[in-house]
Amino acid sequence: MYYDKLKDFPPNFLWGAASAAYQVEGAYAEDGKGPSIWDTYAHTPGNTFKGTTGDVAIDHYHHMAEDVGLMAKLGLKAYRFSVAWSRVIPDGEGAVNPAGLDFYRRLIAELRKNGIEPVLTLYHWDLPQALQDKYGGWESRAVIPAFAKYCRTLFEAFGDSVKYWVTMNEQNVFTGMGYRWGNHPPKVQDVRRMYAANHIVNLANATAINLFHELVPSGLIGPSFGYGPVYPLTGDPNDVLAALNADDFNNNWWLDVYCRGEYPYFMRQQLTRAGLMPEVTDADDQLLKSAKPDFLGINYYHGGTVQQNRLEKPVQDAEQKDFSATDPYLMQPKGEQAQNPEVPMFNSVSNPYLQKTDWGWEIDPVGFRVALRQVYEKYRLPLFVTENGLGAKDELVDGQVNDDYRIAYLEDHVRTMKEAITDGVDLIGYCAWSFSDILSWLNGYRKRYGFVFVDRDDDSAKDLRRIPKKSFTWYHDLIQTNGAAIQPGK
Ligand code: BGP
16 A cells, blocks of 8 residues: 555653663662572573673663653653562562562653653563572473562552553564573473463463453453564465465464464464473463463564575475485575474575675564564554664764664654555554663674663773664654654655
């Protein structure tokens, strides 16, 4: 659909920005906070870029009032942040730490005072280390009641002052990185364990949603999912089929559970054949079916492009001589190896039509519209964009950061979001990633996303001065005018 004029953003649209506790707070062992799996992981040499950690991060814990002051200056209508579970319950399941709870109470009050809607994420990857040590973390169902207790504590403390709640942040990412690729804690590389842990996270998610609906009937809750549309590389029906597989594998495996309470049918068959399907009891089925999110959080950075996997359709031509005969999952020419070897359903490839960021992430604003349309068409839940942004190597020159490339990126994405609204998507808000520069999990402090530059680098916390970038003024004006100037692209 092409338009001459786009619909306005809804009058109460939540223009926001986002962060996560480990990436901003610092104060990692202060005021009674217990260690999280990210503290342990980042303290272990070799795990993160230049050994960077969130020990100090941007010290938001001690700069909270100043940061909220800047958010107010920016004109934010919403601020998405996460609570560090081990700040509130240091060992994950025992006594509540009043000082930890108090930090978030003060943050929420400060936001409210400035007319900013708090959007609270319950779990942004920093599981209390004690639960990892005692139970094996998300691989044990014992974590579910611990999570429920933590959620109850927050629902009771902040149910009156926070309307929007996010359960799990990017469950697909933290289970994949943590259990498939082994480059996030707990640093496991075992897909069977990944599917098992992921199922337990699903149960915890459903438990939290049901508890929330009981305790905070006036609030709204949903998970934030890292969604990317999947394109076939060509019109070859085999590539189209591969894209269908990848969509199940990358998206539906989570979204169907969140919204329909069941795993997608074909992929379940595939995992069962591969001996990887997690154990799902009748009680699990009932629990998953009973928990309905009120909205879906969508984190959008890029999609993916795939082609047929040659394992499912072995090539007959001369290329075959390059194949290794020893490993059944490496029977492909280099560069075409299945990226998900236990489920040979597709190969991920680079998209020839798209530019990439400094970090090789494809830049695809149209894919944003595709994403919003696909998810809304399928699940008909209000959508809330809880992350979207550009990671770049910003430079402070003469006290200024001229991040025109970020403005261009964001404007293109806001435009396609407005097109999606004109298409009919019910969108309640947009939180850019991120409010200020923060720690990037594996890329330290040089991969910057914020509207506010923070003067620190990978080697030193320096003076942590906050300096609004050029994009700060751009976003301010966009919010003031509710995006009125954004019109269809050429
Ligand atoms: C998402 C996470 C965020 C954030 C963002 C950017 O997956 O939810 O926490 O980190 O990606 O990622 P990165 O810092 O790796 O560029």
